[in-house]
Amino acid sequence: GAGVSQTPSNKVTEKGKYVELRCDPISGHTALYWYRQSLGQGPEFLIYFQGTGAADDSGLPNDRFFAVRPEGSVSTLKIQRTERGDSAVYLCASRRTGEDGYTFGSGTRLTVV
Amino acid sequence: AQSVSQHNHHVILSEAASLELGCNYSYGGTVNLFWYVQYPGQHLQLLLKYFSGDPLVKGIKGFEAEFIKSKFSFNLRKPSVQWSDTAEYFCAVINSGGYNKLIFGAGTRLAVHP
Numbered sequence: 001g002a003g004v005s006q007t008p009s010n011k012v013t014e015k016g017k018y019v020e021l022r023c024d025p026i027s028g029h030t031a032l033y034w035y036r037q038s039l040g041q042g043p044e045f046l047i048y049f050q051g052t053g054a055a056d057d058s059g060l061p062n063d064r065f066f067a068v069r070p071e072g073s074v075s076t077l078k079i080q081r082t083e084r085g086d087s088a089v090y091l092c093a094s095r096r097t098g099e100d101g102y103t104f105g106s107g108t109r110l111t112v113v
Numbered sequence: 114a115q116s117v118s119q120h121n122h123h124v125i126l127s128e129a130a131s132l133e134l135g136c137n138y139s140y141g142g143t144v145n146l147f148w149y150v151q152y153p154g155q156h157l158q159l160l161l162k163y164f165s166g167d168p169l170v171k172g173i174k175g176f177e178a179e180f181i182k183s184k185f186s187f188n189l190r191k192p193s194v195q196w197s198d199t200a201e202y203f204c205a206v207i208n209s210g211g212y213n214k215l216i217f218g219a220g221t222r223l224a225v226h227p
Contacts (some may be wrong), residue, residue, distance in 0.1 A: 004156075033214060042117070042203050042217030043157070056214065091157070095213065100145070100164070102215065104157040 002026075004105035006092050012111045013082055021077040021108045025094030029103070032075050034067055035091040037107070043091055049075060050097070082112045115140045117204050117218035125224045126194050134189040134221050136178075136204030146187040147205040147215065148178055157203070163187065174198070199225045 005024040013019050025032050030051050035043035045059040049069045060066075064082075069075040079086055089107040120135035138144060148160040161172025168180040178189045187204060201222050205215040 031213070035215075035217075040122075040219070042119075042205075042219045043215070045214050045216065048214055059214075093157075093215075100162065100213070101159065106156045 004092055004094050004103050006090075006105035006108050008108060009106065010109045010111075012113060015082060015084060015112055017082050019079050019082055019110065021079075021090050021110070023075045023077070023092030023094075023105060025073060025075070025092070026096075026103055027073075028096060029094035030072065030097045031095040032069060033093045033095075033102070034075070034077050035093065037089045037091055039088075046077070046090075079110075082110075084112045086110060087112045115206060115208055115216045117206055117216055119202075119204055119218035119221050121221045122219065123222050123224070125226065127226050128196055129193050130225075132189070132191040132194050132198070132223070134202055134204075134223075136187045136189065136218060137185050138187065138204075138206045138216075139185065140206065140208050142208055145207040146178075146180060147207070148172065148176070148187075148189050149203045149205060149217075150200045151203065151220075152200045160189070160202075194223075194225050196225050196227050199223060 007022045032049040034046040037043045047067050048056040051072045064080045067077045089109050091107045093102045093104045095102050116139045118137045146163040149157045150160050161170050163170045163180045171177045201220045203220045204218040
């Protein structure tokens with residue numbers, strides 16, 4: 001597609017539930033990043049994929065968070081046993097390797113009640 | 114660890130006023146610097162970037178930024194703001210060798226009144 005697509009755009013879940021957030025990057029963009037933006041803060045790095053592998057997952061806050069990108073295109077961010085503190089906008093960005101231009105998606109607003 | 118500081122969290126201006134948003138970063142090596150804008154309800158968009166060369170960088174919509182290495186600063190400026198500039202502005206940095214991951218500041222929310 002023309003841009004980075006993230007689904008769903010909004011997700012409300014109960015505390016303790018499991019959620020999956022999807023990112024569909026621009027075709028041909030091998031680099032994919034997940035960020036989390038809490039209210040009043042700038043986006044915070046979570047994880048970076050180069051192709052299928054997670055090259056840097058140093059931003060994942062704990063082992064409840066996990067992300068995959070099995071075929072090197074679509075990525076899924078998975079959060080287990082959600083907590084109210086996980087409420088935020090989760091952003092995905094993709095980039096063509098060797099270029100400096102990121103394209104961000106519109107994000108998924110996750111609300112844990 | 115790298116960090117980015119944006120001095121103003123909220124700025125309110127009248128149309129035609131001049132704008133300067135501060136940004137300082139903490140990293141001693143080679144950095145690439147960015148300003149992103151997020152209009153209400155929209156995704157992050159690149160305003161301008163600095164990689165090397167002329168430290169005065171011009172971006173879209175009349176914005177510019179100046180890289181001052183000695184001050185670790187990359188302030189954003191616009192001589193005359195418009196109501197349509199109402200948005201949130203984020204400064205970001207990439208350090209060379211850091212997988213090109215952007216480190217963002219907390220953002221500055223700009224409101225421009227007609």
